[in-house]
Amino acid sequence: MKITRRSLIRGTVATGLAGAVGGTGELHARGRDKRRGGSGGNNGTTAAAKRGSGPFGYTPFTATFELPAVLNDAVVDPSDGTVQNGLNLSPSAGTAEASVGSEAVYHGFAPEYQRDHPVHAAANANTPANEKWDRFGNGVGIGGSELHYQLSVEHGTHQFIPGIDTRIFGYASASLDGQYNLSGHGTFPAPTILARQGQPIMMRVQNNLGKIGELGTAPECSVHLHGDHTPAHSDGYPDFYILPGRRRDYYYPNIGPRHSAEPAALGASPEEIARAGNTGPYSPSDLPTTMWYHEHGMDITGYLVSRGLAGFYLIQDDLELDLIQRRVLPAFYNTPTMPGFADDTVTDIPLALMDQTFDSTGTELPYNFLDHNGRLGDVFTINGTVQPKFEVERRKYRLRFLNASNARIYHLRLSNGGFIQLGQDSWEFPQAIATREFTLAMAQRVDTIVDFSDAPDEVYLENLMVQKDGRGPKGISRRNRTPLMKFVVKGPRHNNDVSVDVGTPLRPFERIQESEVRATRYFKFVRRNGAWQINNHFFSPRTTNATPVLNSAERWIFENSSGGWWHPVHIHLEAHEIVKYNGKRPPPQYRYNVDVSVLEPNGTSEFLMKFRTFTGPFVFHCHNLEHEDIRMMNVFDPRPEGHESLNNGTRPHNDDTFQDAYGSTYRDHSGMLENEEDWDQDGGLFFDTEGDVEVLADREVGFPANDFVPGGQIEPGPPGPDAPDNHED
Numbered sequence: 001m002k003i004t005r006r007s008l009i010r011g012t013v014a015t016g017l018a019g020a021v022g023g024t025g026e027l028h029a030r031g032r033d034k035r036r037g038g039s040g041g042n043n044g045t046t047a048a049a050k051r052g053s054g055p056f057g058y059t060p061f062t063a064t065f066e067l068p069a070v071l072n073d074a075v076v077d078p079s080d081g082t083v084q085n086g087l088n089l090s091p092s093a094g095t096a097e098a099s100v101g102s103e104a105v106y107h108g109f110a111p112e113y114q115r116d117h118p119v120h121a122a123a124n125a126n127t128p129a130n131e132k133w134d135r136f137g138n139g140v141g142i143g144g145s146e147l148h149y150q151l152s153v154e155h156g157t158h159q160f161i162p163g164i165d166t167r168i169f170g171y172a173s174a175s176l177d178g179q180y181n182l183s184g185h186g187t188f189p190a191p192t193i194l195a196r197q198g199q200p201i202m203m204r205v206q207n208n209l210g211k212i213g214e215l216g217t218a219p220e221c222s223v224h225l226h227g228d229h230t231p232a233h234s235d236g237y238p239d240f241y242i243l244p245g246r247r248r249d250y251y252y253p254n255i256g257p258r259h260s261a262e263p264a265a266l267g268a269s270p271e272e273i274a275r276a277g278n279t280g281p282y283s284p285s286d287l288p289t290t291m292w293y294h295e296h297g298m299d300i301t302g303y304l305v306s307r308g309l310a311g312f313y314l315i316q317d318d319l320e321l322d323l324i325q326r327r328v329l330p331a332f333y334n335t336p337t338m339p340g341f342a343d344d345t346v347t348d349i350p351l352a353l354m355d356q357t358f359d360s361t362g363t364e365l366p367y368n369f370l371d372h373n374g375r376l377g378d379v380f381t382i383n384g385t386v387q388p389k390f391e392v393e394r395r396k397y398r399l400r401f402l403n404a405s406n407a408r409i410y411h412l413r414l415s416n417g418g419f420i421q422l423g424q425d426s427w428e429f430p431q432a433i434a435t436r437e438f439t440l441a442m443a444q445r446v447d448t449i450v451d452f453s454d455a456p457d458e459v460y461l462e463n464l465m466v467q468k469d470g471r472g473p474k475g476i477s478r479r480n481r482t483p484l485m486k487f488v489v490k491g492p493r494h495n496n497d498v499s500v501d502v503g504t505p506l507r508p509f510e511r512i513q514e515s516e517v518r519a520t521r522y523f524k525f526v527r528r529n530g531a532w533q534i535n536n537h538f539f540s541p542r543t544t545n546a547t548p549v550l551n552s553a554e555r556w557i558f559e560n561s562s563g564g565w566w567h568p569v570h571i572h573l574e575a576h577e578i579v580k581y582n583g584k585r586p587p588p589q590y591r592y593n594v595d596v597s598v599l600e601p602n603g604t605s606e607f608l609m610k611f612r613t614f615t616g617p618f619v620f621h622c623h624n625l626e627h628e629d630i631r632m633m634n635v636f637d638p639r640p641e642g643h644e645s646l647n648n649g650t651r652p653h654n655d656d657t658f659q660d661a662y663g664s665t666y667r668d669h670s671g672m673l674e675n676e677e678d679w680d681q682d683g684g685l686f687f688d689t690e691g692d693v694e695v696l697a698d699r700e701v702g703f704p705a706n707d708f709v710p711g712g713q714i715e716p717g718p719p720g721p722d723a724p725d726n727h728e729d
């Protein structure tokens, strides 16, 4: 029997052998308690921490809160050799140049795999000159060019706790090492990417993780830009891999979905309907602001993300820029000195919340592949620092919260008052709302303004949610609050502050109309055989579970039938609009665009969603990363009317009476064999690990109207000299 990485991981699950990797293998190392001076309370780091005894002798709120670095453009200025910053905020809002669309963008299969693509016509050797960056055409986007970034996935160290170097994986701002390889210094959080709507980004990522001793193999990677409207080849589909030692180019057009024309009104052919999503104006309500990117590789996302592979991706459009220039909102992150701002204080602050688990020395982050519940840490970090302090001025700050944890759900409040909430997940509200406190489940973002103008000298960010395992929280406790961060408020009240307040108009919102809905689908999130399923099936990347008509709207109903478990479910490609949450009108922050529907125990979410611009495959899945890895994931594949998904097992897209959640009306190709002994056999769970190079050779992935039809066999692009022939050790 050939041993693959998956059989190794799964084998530990099946046989009960040690599944934990890193350090002692014991998830909550008992030896640590002696060093920690007592934790107690509901969440590990609690009231005791506030009194001065944190993990590993750390005194809470003594380490400085860190702002994540910004990823620089990979383009080097030939005149002086300096690396140009990737952010380009010109031209300003309202100019014709700022409205450049996607028409000129090259669409289709990830072209690095297409040797007969014109950009490769002259390529015949592994030379950097032939590794074309600007392969999607000239003159695309603002300023006439796309931005180019390069990242590598690296081993590294990071001090979550001052003085203790902990081994992590990190995305690195990478540079060419010799002729072919990208490398750099991995950080957590990953470098923040700043983007401009309409200006495409080409992001080249190299997987340098190599063979991981404890794992016994070299993992594949896949990067997902969470909350974006991204072509399928660049969406981080779980097995569209960056193979070990290899690179992959991710193409982010930075376009929102456009208003889709009514296909019937157009009297259009399927091909024309397919293109309809690329006509008309952008829908401003669907243009994102606060996104993040993270690892998304099949079966192994929880392990990789928990070790640090996550970062922010913040994007501006004309409307956002206008709000900033009119001094309604604070200056964009990392650009405080832009015109109109007299000071250089950064007041747009991304905050990534992550709970961590350390071994007894603090140098390792143990991970237990046997833990199907969800990895829960007992040390609270924000932007990679345990319980930090942050000095702020007496003015308004934009705090963009992200829950980057694997399985922990927070309920956040401030010790001195509430928030002005600007948006939920990637999108802003029509107007700012008052939010006293909020729940932040995995992958959710909450975009807020906090006004420190009249704040006391010390303000705490506190977590009220009690949670003891990955199943989900036990509820809110107002007595046992966990302070996560301390704001030290200094100086006089700022006299030229931004104007945003409750009720300030932000972003027009246009609801999906019921009359646009063409199908209704039901998805039940269930626990079975100790693992996680949707409609009683495990995820298979080669099985499409839903094929919506491209550019149409549908009603989806999610139901959590798994007892006491929580499932925050993330849907790729577009926002969804919740119309009923647990059978009622949703709470205010869930009434607009979201990309996560938090399914509480026995909870439901009924929502409308459109499927515009790109054909699939895309996925939706629980964002408890261990639930995701153990297959609580489904595939949807928007296709033009009359076109079937190219995966097998297609559920009819035009069947709006479909209610059988248990497989009787569609072919089941879930890929999961009943007998674990068969897992390694062909056709079983362990499909082709070579990624999409081979398995998708005949597929059309990306935009619907394939502008480029390869003339022959698609072959992988030239590998770097260090690329292994066979990554199955």
Ligand SMILES: [Cu+2]
Pocket: 566, 567, 568, 622, 623, 624, 627, 628, 632
């Ligand atoms: Cu879940």
